[in-house]
Amino acid sequence: MIEVQNLSKRYGDHLAVDDISFTCRPGSVTGFLGPNGAGKSTTLRMLAGLTIPTAGSATIGSHRYTDIPNPGTQIGVLLDASAQHNGRTGREVLTIASRTMGLDRGRVDQMLEVVGLSPKEAKRRVGNYSLGMRQRLGIAVALMPTPRC
Structure with missing residues (x-):
């Protein structure tokens, strides 16, 4: 289960994510919808351990993503659809x-x-x-x- 509790991220004076909490149950597919700048990518980046939260926590199976051995086997994340190598099939x-x-x-x-x-x-x-x-x-x-x- 994915659990996000009171997650926030501040870049200087800019509050990118403001105290969000949610739970994703096993077997579900979850997407974030919202306008540009709403904090969708920042939230996913914090969940995937790529960005350090200012406050709150994000866990997968009660573990932080960065503490899971081979985390790619536990959660799939799509941050940028164009992030694949153009020369590969x-x-x-x-x-x-x-x-x-x-x-x-x-x-x-x-x-x-x-x-x-x-x-x-x-x-x-x-x-x-x-x-x-x-x-x-x-x-x-x-x-x-x-x-x-």
């Missing part, structure tokens, strides 16, 4: 993710099917993908783990 991006996390190689084909990228599209270089295809590939990477919590 979609299949290569997913294969590298599965190997890095020590996941079953069969997850690559499963995720390609889940997000609707055909075998032909999976062989194309990411640099030739449309924004929608990049987003689907990013979602596939985020869905690669099979969390226990």
Whole structure:
């Protein structure tokens, strides 16, 4: 379970995230919606241990993300759909993710099917993908783990 309690982040005088709390139950998919500057990415960055909160806590299975061995196997995060290497194919991006996390190689084909990228599209270089295809590939990477919590 993901639990965020009284999470805040301040950059100097700018309050980017203001005392938010929420819980995500196991097996759920959660998305953040809101205008630019609302704190969505900052919240995810704090949850994933990339940004230190000013106040509050964010835990996955009652552990901080940075304290979980191989955290990619416990939670999938999509911060930027265009963050894949343009010279790799979609299949290569997913294969590298599965190997890095020590996941079953069969997850690559499963995720390609889940997000609707055909075998032909999976062989194309990411640099030739449309924004929608990049987003689907990013979602596939985020869905690669099979969390226990």
